[in-house]
Amino acid sequence: MIDIQxxxxxYKGADNFSVxxxxxxxxxxxxxxxxxxxxxxxxxxxxxxxxxIKPTSGTFxxxxxxxxxxxxxxxxxxxIVPQEYALYPSLTAFENLKYFGSMYGLKGKNxxxxxxxxxxxxxxxxxxxxxxxxxxxxxxxxxxxxxSVLHNPKVxxxxxxxxxxxxxxxxxxxxxxxDLNKNGTTIIYTSHHLNEAExxxxxxxxxxxxxxxxxxxxxxxxxxxxxxxxxxxxxxxxTGKALRDHA
Amino acid sequence: xxxxxxxxxxxxxxxxxxxGGIAILFVMPLVLIITITLIQDSTFKSVTDSQIPxxxxxxxQGNVSEIILxxxxxxxxxxxxxxxxxxxxxxxxxxxxxxxxxxxxxxxxSSLSKKVTQNVDGIIAKFGLEEPNETQEIGKIKSKxxxxxxxxxxxxxxxxxxxxxIDKMISKIETQSIYKAFQEQxxxxxxxxxxxxxxxxxxxxxxxxxxxxxxxxxxxxxxxPAWTLFAIFFIIVPLSINIVKEKSQxxxxxxxxxxxxxxxxxxxxxIIYLVVCLIQFVLMLLIGIxxxxxxxxxxxxxxxxxxxxxxxxxxAGLAAIGLGLLLGTIAKTQEQSAPFGATxxxxxxxxxxxxxxxxxxPKVMQTxxxxxxxxxxxxxxxxxxxxxxxxxxxxxxISLLLLFFIATTLIAIIYNEKKNAV
Numbered sequence: 001m002i003d004i005q006x007x008x009x010x011y012k013g014a015d016n017f018s019v020x021x022x023x024x025x026x027x028x029x030x031x032x033x034x035x036x037x038x039x040x041x042x043x044x045x046x047x048x049x050x051x052x053i054k055p056t057s058g059t060f061x062x063x064x065x066x067x068x069x070x071x072x073x074x075x076x077x078x079x080i081v082p083q084e085y086a087l088y089p090s091l092t093a094f095e096n097l098k099y100f101g102s103m104y105g106l107k108g109k110n111x112x113x114x115x116x117x118x119x120x121x122x123x124x125x126x127x128x129x130x131x132x133x134x135x136x137x138x139x140x141x142x143x144x145x146x147x148s149v150l151h152n153p154k155v156x157x158x159x160x161x162x163x164x165x166x167x168x169x170x171x172x173x174x175x176x177x178x179d180l181n182k183n184g185t186t187i188i189y190t191s192h193h194l195n196e197a198e199x200x201x202x203x204x205x206x207x208x209x210x211x212x213x214x215x216x217x218x219x220x221x222x223x224x225x226x227x228x229x230x231x232x233x234x235x236x237x238x239t240g241k242a243l244r245d246h247a
Numbered sequence: 248x249x250x251x252x253x254x255x256x257x258x259x260x261x262x263x264x265x266x267g268g269i270a271i272l273f274v275m276p277l278v279l280i281i282t283i284t285l286i287q288d289s290t291f292k293s294v295t296d297s298q299i300p301x302x303x304x305x306x307x308q309g310n311v312s313e314i315i316l317x318x319x320x321x322x323x324x325x326x327x328x329x330x331x332x333x334x335x336x337x338x339x340x341x342x343x344x345x346x347x348x349x350x351x352x353x354x355x356x357s358s359l360s361k362k363v364t365q366n367v368d369g370i371i372a373k374f375g376l377e378e379p380n381e382t383q384e385i386g387k388i389k390s391k392x393x394x395x396x397x398x399x400x401x402x403x404x405x406x407x408x409x410x411x412x413i414d415k416m417i418s419k420i421e422t423q424s425i426y427k428a429f430q431e432q433x434x435x436x437x438x439x440x441x442x443x444x445x446x447x448x449x450x451x452x453x454x455x456x457x458x459x460x461x462x463x464x465x466x467x468x469x470x471x472p473a474w475t476l477f478a479i480f481f482i483i484v485p486l487s488i489n490i491v492k493e494k495s496q497x498x499x500x501x502x503x504x505x506x507x508x509x510x511x512x513x514x515x516x517x518i519i520y521l522v523v524c525l526i527q528f529v530l531m532l533l534i535g536i537x538x539x540x541x542x543x544x545x546x547x548x549x550x551x552x553x554x555x556x557x558x559x560x561x562x563a564g565l566a567a568i569g570l571g572l573l574l575g576t577i578a579k580t581q582e583q584s585a586p587f588g589a590t591x592x593x594x595x596x597x598x599x600x601x602x603x604x605x606x607x608x609p610k611v612m613q614t615x616x617x618x619x620x621x622x623x624x625x626x627x628x629x630x631x632x633x634x635x636x637x638x639x640x641x642x643x644x645i646s647l648l649l650l651f652f653i654a655t656t657l658i659a660i661i662y663n664e665k666k667n668a669v
Contacts, residue, residue: 050504052667075506086497088257090264095257102253103505131264147501 001155001186002026002049007058009044009210018044020210021058026203031177031187033201033218035194035231037239041210042190043083046157049188050080062155076104079153083160085140086147089133093124093143096132097150104151111150118146121179122172138169145173149180156180158189162196174200198222198231208239250507254515261489262519272485276478276527277534281542284470288544298326302336302348305329309356311420315349315393318416333394340396347401347409350394359424362388367428393417467545471535472628473601476621478531479524479563480592483571486520487584490575509663513572513656520571524564525557532556555631559641562648563624569655570620576659595621623647 535547599621
């Protein structure tokens with residue numbers, strides 16, 4: 001489904017590469033977790049795959065399509081849930097979703113039905129006509145998610161979709177994503193919640209300093225690392241305990 | 248098309264949800280146009296209609312100074328206040344208490360009379376009509392000087408207008424004195440009129456006509472187009488902020504991953520902000536037609552010109568929007584776009600001839616003014632408002648405005664593509 005070959009990225013003025021010569025293949029209908037400490041290169045990699053930034057070198061394709069040759073087709077089959085709330089605060093939830101749905105060519109009754117169904121699924125139908133700036137962080141995260149899946153994307157990229165939300169919101173979001181996956185959507189997501197990734201992902205990759213360090217099924221990785229009881233132990237084992245603050 | 252409509256509707260919602268923003272967008276241009284027109288109209292009146300207090304020191308106390316004083320009073324422009332000391336008058340003017348002091352020199356009347364009589368006698372003697380008499384033996388009479396003191400803060404236009412007026416008055420007194428001297432020399436009967444002293448050459452200003460009706464320009468006909476255009480161009484500030492906001496709140500990132508072109512996104516903004524420009528324009532016309540007469544200003548005359556005025560407003564609005572789209576695309580923060588936008592509009596207005604007419608600018612600035620879209624818009628408005636122009640007359644200007652919109656929008660799209668190329 002996603003085939004990444006020798007992708008590298010160095011930002012202008014940066015001393016080091018954010019992503020270095022990364023190779024990765026993700027199969028159809030996988031829930032793939034990109035894990036790593038702050039500044040490891042997760043968001044950079046997702047941004048490259050979503051056409052938000054240009055790689056310094058390397059190539060990739062999604063469902064056999066590339067941005068160079070099939071830009072519009074590719075954009076039509078992917079969805080991205082950005083880390084920040086990409087919503088218009090002064091518009092209602094319904095108005096935001098209607099606008100973003102329209103950008104995928106959806107319209108009329110079909111679009112309204114999809115919006116209402118997703119809002120109901122994520123427990124937000126009662127707030128459909130309230131302005132976004134009155135919503136809590138968890139509610140905004142859920143609307144942010146709906147805005148990216150109305151067109152039933154084949155591949156969904158999520159950049160820390162559960163950051164800063166309460167347990168209830170997190171559970172609803174995870175359940176919603178699992179439903180999407182059951183219906184055929186391949187999910188690639190980044191997170192710092194390793195327990196969540198352990199149960200949610202079919203496969204994970206740990207990235208550090210822009211390099212792919214390890215990949216595999218969560219349980220396999222736990223087994224491969226002696227003394228590790230969970231994915232967090234594996235993560236600490238691989239990336240160390242040192243702080244990763246950087247500017 | 249559906250995506251363009253959706254983008255337009257979204258822009259409409261964003262605009263209408265910001266009531267404070269809408270109020271500023273529509274009310275401030277109206278406040279601007281009323282304030283500026285009132286100020287400009289009163290400045291205009293200060294030279295023509297209303298009376299300005301001035302000081303006069305009459306050291307002559309003769310018939311010439313009497314004519315000057317009467318002339319100043321009868322002009323209706325000045326309230327003449329007599330002062331006895333030149334130094335006091337000068338100090339009062341230089342301190343800004345009065346704008347002008349006129350010092351009439353001692354013996355002006357008698358010296359002028361002697362000088363004129365001397366000249367006339369000389370001429371008559373040359374013709375052999377009379378024997379040279381004593382007056383010719385007086386010798387050269389020293390010329391006299393009327394001294395003017397102006398408040399240093401007085402504007403140059405006012406100074407030159409006053410100087411021209413006084414110069415004209417003195418010339419008239421001299422001419423009439425010459426006529427009088429000739430009359431006295433040729434005829435002994437003071438009632439015998441030999442010379443007509445009325446002005447022989449007069450001038451008449453011929454104004455453009457519309458259906459045989461003379462179009463008399465007034466301060467409103469001049470000010471409304473200029474300041475309307477200024478207000479229309481200010482749309483670049485909220486428009487560029489709108490685009491920068493999209494970037495900062497993350498919606499632009501989402502749109503970049505959506506299958507929608509940047510041109511479509513900008514198209515939605517163009518449609519809504521053009522409507523805003525046209526509403527602003529209508530409100531400003533309504534102010535000119537209904538509010539100005541109520542506050543003592545001349546009425547804005549738009550009879551028979553409304554369709555052409557809308558054509559100019561539409562193209563001027565498009566040019567302003569193009570600039571706003573480009574600025575919003577390039578700027579990274581509101582701190583960059585808002586001050587730059589506001590300052591740039593003022594520069595364009597100055598270059599375009601909104602503050603000072605283009606023909607009085609230095610050559611370099613005149614050349615630069617030709618590349619200001621505000622100059623094109625202003626000329627098109629003047630063509631319609633003041634020169635009774637037709638669509639053909641405004642075609643060059645509106646074509647330039649359209650080209651400017653196309654060019655700026657294309658640059659914005661190309662810049663965005665280059666910056667976000669994958």
